[in-house]
Amino acid sequence: MSTPKKRLNRYNPASDDFKKEEFPFYWIARVYGRYNMAMEKSLKKIDLDIPRWRILFILKENGESSISEISEHAIAKLSTVTKIVYRMKEDGLVDTKPCANDGRVTQVSITEKGLHMVEEIQVNTAHIFTNSFRDLTGAQIAKLNATLEKIFENLPED
Numbered sequence: 001m002s003t004p005k006k007r008l009n010r011y012n013p014a015s016d017d018f019k020k021e022e023f024p025f026y027w028i029a030r031v032y033g034r035y036n037m038a039m040e041k042s043l044k045k046i047d048l049d050i051p052r053w054r055i056l057f058i059l060k061e062n063g064e065s066s067i068s069e070i071s072e073h074a075i076a077k078l079s080t081v082t083k084i085v086y087r088m089k090e091d092g093l094v095d096t097k098p099c100a101n102d103g104r105v106t107q108v109s110i111t112e113k114g115l116h117m118v119e120e121i122q123v124n125t126a127h128i129f130t131n132s133f134r135d136l137t138g139a140q141i142a143k144l145n146a147t148l149e150k151i152f153e154n155l156p157e158d
Contacts, residue, residue, distance in 0.1 A: 010022050011023055011024065024151070028148075035128070035132070036050060038128045039053070039125060039128060042124045042125045042127075042128060043121070043124070043125070045124055046117075046120050046121065046124055048117070048121065051074070051076065051080070051081075051084050052084060052088055052093070053121060054073075054074040054076075055070055055074060055081070055084060055085065055088065055094070055108075056088075056093065056094075056110060056114055056117060056118050056121065057118065057121075058070050058073045058074060059094065059108060059109060059110040059114065060110055060114075060115070060118050063109065063110075064107050064108065064109045065107070065108055066099065066105050066106065066107055066108070067081055067082050067085055067105075067106050067108060068105070070085070070108060082106075085106075085108055088114075091113075092111055092113045092114075093110070093111060093113055093114035093117055094108050094109065094110055094111060094114055095108070095109050095111055096108050096109075097109075
């Protein structure tokens with residue numbers, strides 16, 4: 001009879017019983033890579049890229065956010081997000097202002113032009129979500145999200 005620990009060995013890269021196709025991060029990386037390629041292709045048609053897409057959707061959902069909050073949600077370096085935000089400001093997609101409570105913090109908000117871009121993004125990328133989650137129920141998607149969130153919480157922050 002195999003023990004629970006023995007049954008988990010095939011998922012652990014440090015084990016001799018490891019099988020890459022049974023390693024969750026193998027599938028997470030493959031899904032993420034394929035998703036990114038599909039998004040890049042769709043966003044290129046409207047002259048946009050994934051970092052700007054992420055920032056626009058973070059702002060659409062959160063309203064106003066600091067650059068550091070955007071950086072945290074976009075999982076990107078603060079310096080990179082800062083550069084992108086100021087390029088987006090030049091393009092009229094976002095606006096910036098100092099935080100009322102702390103002048104060192106820059107608050108970013110989406111503009112009317114940015115909201116129109118979000119609508120264009122939604123039209124051009126809706127098929128990716130629809131196709132990706134075809135034949136999955138809402139409960140299955142919720143369970144997947146809960147499982148991924150738990151894994152995320154278990155990982156170290158640095």
